Amino acid sequence: MKQKSPLTNFAPRKVNPSVSLLAGVALGSLTACAANTDTKEIEPPIAYATEISVSTAADGGLRPAIGTQNIQVYRANRAEPTHLDGLDHTYLHAPMLAYWKGKFHLDYLSAPVNEHDMPTPTSYTSSEDGVNWETPKTLFPSYQRPNGEYTLTHQRSSFYIAPNDKLLATAFHGKYPRPNDGSGIGRVVREIKEDGSFGPIYFIRYNSQEDWDPADAAEYPFYTESKDQAFKDACESLLSNKLMTAQWWEEDRSEDGFYREKGKALSYYHMPDGKVVGIWKNAVTMTTDDEGESWIRTGFAKNIPINSSKYWAEKTKDGDYALVFNPTTRLRHPLAIATSQDGTNFDNLLSVHGELPDQRFPGLYKNMGPQYVRGISEGNGTPPDEDLWLTYSVNKEDIWVSRVPAPVEFAVEKKIFFDDFETSSHNGLPENWNIYRPIWAPTEVIDTDSKQGMALSLSDEDPSDYASVTRVFPKGRSALIRFKLLLEQTDGRLEIDVANAEGLRPVQIAFTEDGKVEARHEGIWKPAGEYEAGKWMDIEIDVNPNKNVDRFQFRINGQEVLYRIAYFTDLARTVERLTIRTGEFRYRGVGGQELPESDYKVKKAIYLIDDVSIEANREPQP
Structure with a gap:
């Protein structure tokens, strides 16, 4: 026995097929x-x-x-x-x-x-x-x-x-x-x-x-x-x-x-x-x-x-x-x-x-x-x-x-700003930062229980993904970026990029899985020393200090760590964002292949970031 719907509150509507849009056709x-x-x-x-x-x-x-x-x-x-x-x-x-x-x-x-x-x-x-x-x-x-x-x-x-x-x-x-x-x-x-x-x-x-x-x-x-x-x-x-x-x-x-x-x-x-x-x-x-x-x-x-x-x-x-x-x-x-x-x-x-x-x-x-x-x-x-x-x-x-956030914006006007994460958090996440937060690679503002106070924490135990944070700053030829960084281990990978509007990455820096620090010069990873677990470092990235030569300087604790100034890997006339992530950069992922090991967590890596200051469009230094 066939039964019609009891919901017949509306009389059948005559529909002109020339004006009735049937979704799903070619x-x-x-x-x-x-x-x-x-x-x-x-x-x-x-x-x-x-x-x-x-x-x-x-x-x-x-x-x-x-x-x-x-x-x-x-x-x-x-x-x-x-x-x-x-x-x-x-x-x-x-x-x-x-x-x-x-x-x-x-x-x-x-x-x-x-x-x-x-x-x-x-x-x-x-x-x-x-x-x-x-x-x-x-x-x-x-x-x-x-x-x-x-x-x-x-x-x-x-x-x-x-x-x-x-x-x-x-x-x-x-x-x-x-x-x-x-x-x-x-x-x-x-x-x-x-x-x-x-x-x-x-x-x-x-x-x-x-x-x-x-x-x-x-x-x-x-x-x-x-x-x-x-x-x-x-x-x-x-x-x-x-x-x-x-x-x-x-x-x-x-x-x-x-x-x-x-x-x-x-x-x-x-x-x-x-x-x-x-x-x-x-x-x-x-x-x-x-x-x-x-x-x-x-x-x-x-x-x-x-x-x-x-x-x-x-x-x-x-x-x-x-x-x-x-x-x-x-x-x-x-x-x-x-x-x-x-x-x-x-x-x-x-x-x-x-x-x-x-x-x-x-x-x-x-x-x-x-x-x-x-x-x-x-x-x-x-x-x-x-x-x-x-x-x-x-x-x-x-x-x-x-x-x-509304209004939706893509540009920052403030030339110099400072984030110490003491008050700039919403539901545990920092305001004004772009956050990519997988469950197994969470980002959050935490209390360090030290004189450092509150800090931005990135942790990662995901075998197939990473945590990532990005801070946009005013577009320009130059930028002086400073922040404090602590890595709680020497066998995880942390990458730092400075990028332009289209995502080109003229500045690329890595703290590697074997305790090394590296920076890319014209696409080649160059040694920049070693790092210790559990110690705060003062990081300084000086992008285009002369504004017209497509290069950067990299300092840790006030010391130059490259034997020469590094030239950009991706050629970009301007820069406008800093990105820090707990894994190797990916252009885009791949699909269609079973990744059985991705169901299991890997050893957790933890990174702390604090006192981020960025001076955009910095004047050339003498």
């Missing part, structure tokens, strides 16, 4: 469809100032958005998983984010090896500060259908804070091997409570396709059977929200009138006049004047690369607008941000996540890079700071968040 078909309208061509509501071109480096050759903190939430591990339910899955993807009751709430999909493996459940974690995350647990388990196969959860949206302050989470139960092709079972919902516990699971919407089988949905009751009226009210509110539920179309693709448009992974923001601007997968744009009850298609975003990874658009709390995406047609790195003051004209493309570690676990459809970005949707909470919070997966195997 690019040529999309272009033809977008152009085939009965009205004059409409200017897209999102446009970038120029044609975008980035390099194939991990950061795309882009400047970083100053002060961005990249924080790893969960690291896939097959041998020793830390998931509360013991999931040893190595495919982790499609995270979602909300902020409610003083906490960040995040969920994501996981599968054993490949995209759309059986089973695919949804996991959940939370954090009070966005830096330290609870051990994940299963939010929506996969269940067995009558035919013996297990469901695959899928999501383009998940969280919803209802007007009655209930936090709901949803996921779609699809069928193997394509959970989002319209043949699935339905969408489930449950409440997340303030103490972190979960309410019962219900279906909130069944698929209404003709071949839908009610036996597949017997695992959970329909939400209307709940005895909790407040929960049911929250569900009804969600069902009536056409902006939120527009993101559901892809999985069930029903023609019962519930959906107002067809598209994938909608992200949207309100303009001052009340109009909503939306961007979907493949850089498709639409607008609505009635909160999603009807949409006006406006073609593709102008000068934005058409990529099958997601786009995130948001009005930031400083009144500007942000667009976050992978700025190529194919690669899913870097993760970049463009900003706008009017919500239409975007520029200043910057890197948000510019690292690309090796992929540790190969699998089908596992793209490399930081991808499938989502932020906090309108109405889904406001963190206490003014910053933009994002979540995404890296290499489809690790879950990350980023905190991007």
Whole structure:
């Protein structure tokens, strides 16, 4: 017996195929469809100032958005998983984010090896500060259908804070091997409570396709059977929200009138006049004047690369607008941000996540890079700071968040500054520094319990990644950089770079795994002495002291440690950032190869940095 969905509150909507955008078709078909309208061509509501071109480096050759903190939430591990339910899955993807009751709430999909493996459940974690995350647990388990196969959860949206302050989470139960092709079972919902516990699971919407089988949905009751009226009210509110539920179309693709448009992974923001601007997968744009009850298609975003990874658009709390995406047609790195003051004209493309570690676990459809970005949707909470919070997966195997300070900036004007880390920390991380913080290579401001006071600590026990910190300073031909450095061992590697806007590294210095110090002169590593464990050193890097000769001097404890001034390795007319990392520089990682040893920690290395002073555009010395 076939059963139609009980959700038939809306009469079937007659859709003109010439103006109904069916996501997922070929690019040529999309272009033809977008152009085939009965009205004059409409200017897209999102446009970038120029044609975008980035390099194939991990950061795309882009400047970083100053002060961005990249924080790893969960690291896939097959041998020793830390998931509360013991999931040893190595495919982790499609995270979602909300902020409610003083906490960040995040969920994501996981599968054993490949995209759309059986089973695919949804996991959940939370954090009070966005830096330290609870051990994940299963939010929506996969269940067995009558035919013996297990469901695959899928999501383009998940969280919803209802007007009655209930936090709901949803996921779609699809069928193997394509959970989002319209043949699935339905969408489930449950409440997340303030103490972190979960309410019962219900279906909130069944698929209404003709071949839908009610036996597949017997695992959970329909939400209307709940005895909790407040929960049911929250569900009804969600069902009536056409902006939120527009993101559901892809999985069930029903023609019962519930959906107002067809598209994938909608992200949207309100303009001052009340109009909503939306961007979907493949850089498709639409607008609505009635909160999603009807949409006006406006073609593709102008000068934005058409990529099958997601786009995130948001009005930031400083009144500007942000667009976050992978700025190529194919690669899913870097993760970049463009900003706008009017919500239409975007520029200043910057890197948000510019690292690309090796992929540790190969699998089908596992793209490399930081991808499938989502932020906090309108109405889904406001963190206490003014910053933009994002979540995404890296290499489809690790879950990350980023905190991007608003306003988003790429340049520093202050010519001379000093960081002693005594007061310049936020949730244990230094303000104004760009941070790359894997779980096994954390960065934090710590108390040294010595006269040195607070210091920036980088530690590393990750066999396939590193910690990295970057301080941007004013662009110029010269810079005098000083800081204190302590290495607690002589068998770890610490590298120091001074770079330009595109990431060229004219100055490269290393404290090596065998207790040596080296600096690169025209691409050749030259000896610069030895270092001792546990002793503070005064480091001084004088870049272009004469401003016009492409060279640098390197001093430790006031002494020259190179037998001659070193000439640049990468030729760069200017420099503007200092980077310190706990490993060897990588242009970009590689994938498709199993790295079994990456499941196990290596010996921990610890590095302390303090009293960083940078004088940019220093005048030539006599």
